[in-house]
Amino acid sequence: MDVLSVRNVYEDAERAINKKAAIGADVTIENFSDEAVNALDLLDDLDDVDKKTKNTLLKVGVDTEENNRSGSFLQVDQTNVFTNNSISDSIEVMGMAVAMDKYKWLEDYLWKVVKPDADKYTAKTALREKETETVSGYFVRSLPGTKEVMPVQACMFIGDEAVMQTAHNVIIAEENSELHLITGCATGDDIASAMHVGVSEMYLKPNSKITFTMVHNWAEQVEVRPRTGVKLMDDSTYINNYILTSPVSTIQSYPTAYCDGKNSRAIFQSIQGGKKDSIIDVGSRVLLNAPNAKGEVISRAVSQDESKIYSRGHLSGTVPGVKGHLECHGLVLSDDSMIYAVPELEASSANLEMSHEAAVGKISEDEINYLTSRGISEEDAESMIVRGFLNMDITGLPDELAAQTQMMIDMSVDGM
Known part of the structure; x- marks a missing residue:
C-alpha cells in the first residue's frame, strides 16, 4: 500500500486495539501467543500431511489429494505451508504476501469492506501485518469471463497450543466470472486452547458470482472471531454457506454484504449446532443499496447440553424496489441450552418488500412417538428429526458441488 494508506490503516488499528466488539463475548487477546509458530513444515504436496x-x-471439506479442486491453500498457525496455483487456468491462488508483491493494485482492496478499527480483533490483525512485515491469509481471483465449476479449497489450521492465528483474505471475482470456494477451519487433536481471527474481504465485479462454503471444526476451548465484508456490483450474486456443529468456546461472526449494484443478490445460509457449553453468536447482514437488489438470510440452529446460540439476521433496504427475506428456525434439545433469535428488518425507503419468520421450539413428542411406533429407537428417531431439520437446499451451486456440500453437512451433523 502507499505510505499514506499504510499510515492511516495502522493509526486506525492502534486506536482500536482495546475496542470491544459490539456484540458477542469479550476475549482477552493477551492470553494467546503472538509468536509466528508453525506446527508443520512447508509441503511440496498437500497429501504429505499425516493421516490424522x-x-x-x-471433515472441513479439504481433500489432500485435490480431487475435483481448482486450487489449494493451507495455512498452519501463521505460515502458508502449501499453495497450488497450477490446477486451473481460470483461477489465481496465492498467499497474500505473494499477491501484494505481484499486484500493486491490490492495495485498492485492502481494508475497504472490513475496517481495521472495527474492533480489537481486526485491529490486532492489521497491526500484526505491520509487525511481521508480511501478510498471512490467501488471495483468490477468478479471471474475467471465466467460469470454473470446481472449487478452490483453503484451510486455516491451528497446530500449536495457545496460538492466536490471524489471516487477512481477499477474494475477487472479475467481470463475467464465476468462482467457488470451500474454506475449512480446524485444530489439531492435541490443541486445548487457541484463538482464530479471519478477516475476509470479497469483491464481485459486474455479472460475477461467488459461492463461499465455510466449515468450522474447532477444539472445545478455541475462541473464534471471523470478520467478513462483501461488496457486490451490478448483476452479481454471492452465496454463503456456513456450517458449525462441533463444540467451541465462543464464536462471534456477523458477515455483511453490501449490495451496491443493481440486480445484485446476496444469500446467506447457515447451520449451527451448539454442543457442551459453547457460546455461538452468528448472524448475517445484507444492505440493499441499489435498485432490484435482493437479500436472503436463512439459518437453522440446534442447541443441546449447556450451549447458547444467538442467531442474528439483519436486512436493510435503503432504496425503492429491493426485496429481502429473513428466516431463522431453532430446535432446543436440552433444558439447559438456549437459542435467542434476533431478526431485524430496516427500511429507509418506500416501495420495497422485506419479510421475516422466526421459530424456536423443541422436538414434537408426536414425531418421536410416530417413529418409535415403527420400531425406531427414541435416540435414532431424535437423530432423524434433527437431520431432517438441518437439511437445507443448497441454492445456486453446480450439482457436483452441491452434492459435496451436502456431504459435508452430513459429516458435520453425525453424532448430534
Whole structure:
C-alpha cells in the first residue's frame, strides 16, 4: 500500500486495539501467543500431511489429494505451508504476501469492506501485518469471463497450543466470472486452547458470482472471531454457506454484504449446532443499496447440553424496489441450552418488500412417538428429526458441488 494508506490503516488499528466488539463475548487477546509458530513444515504436496491431519481436513471439506479442486491453500498457525496455483487456468491462488508483491493494485482492496478499527480483533490483525512485515491469509481471483465449476479449497489450521492465528483474505471475482470456494477451519487433536481471527474481504465485479462454503471444526476451548465484508456490483450474486456443529468456546461472526449494484443478490445460509457449553453468536447482514437488489438470510440452529446460540439476521433496504427475506428456525434439545433469535428488518425507503419468520421450539413428542411406533429407537428417531431439520437446499451451486456440500453437512451433523 502507499505510505499514506499504510499510515492511516495502522493509526486506525492502534486506536482500536482495546475496542470491544459490539456484540458477542469479550476475549482477552493477551492470553494467546503472538509468536509466528508453525506446527508443520512447508509441503511440496498437500497429501504429505499425516493421516490424522488428512482426516481432520477432510471433515472441513479439504481433500489432500485435490480431487475435483481448482486450487489449494493451507495455512498452519501463521505460515502458508502449501499453495497450488497450477490446477486451473481460470483461477489465481496465492498467499497474500505473494499477491501484494505481484499486484500493486491490490492495495485498492485492502481494508475497504472490513475496517481495521472495527474492533480489537481486526485491529490486532492489521497491526500484526505491520509487525511481521508480511501478510498471512490467501488471495483468490477468478479471471474475467471465466467460469470454473470446481472449487478452490483453503484451510486455516491451528497446530500449536495457545496460538492466536490471524489471516487477512481477499477474494475477487472479475467481470463475467464465476468462482467457488470451500474454506475449512480446524485444530489439531492435541490443541486445548487457541484463538482464530479471519478477516475476509470479497469483491464481485459486474455479472460475477461467488459461492463461499465455510466449515468450522474447532477444539472445545478455541475462541473464534471471523470478520467478513462483501461488496457486490451490478448483476452479481454471492452465496454463503456456513456450517458449525462441533463444540467451541465462543464464536462471534456477523458477515455483511453490501449490495451496491443493481440486480445484485446476496444469500446467506447457515447451520449451527451448539454442543457442551459453547457460546455461538452468528448472524448475517445484507444492505440493499441499489435498485432490484435482493437479500436472503436463512439459518437453522440446534442447541443441546449447556450451549447458547444467538442467531442474528439483519436486512436493510435503503432504496425503492429491493426485496429481502429473513428466516431463522431453532430446535432446543436440552433444558439447559438456549437459542435467542434476533431478526431485524430496516427500511429507509418506500416501495420495497422485506419479510421475516422466526421459530424456536423443541422436538414434537408426536414425531418421536410416530417413529418409535415403527420400531425406531427414541435416540435414532431424535437423530432423524434433527437431520431432517438441518437439511437445507443448497441454492445456486453446480450439482457436483452441491452434492459435496451436502456431504459435508452430513459429516458435520453425525453424532448430534
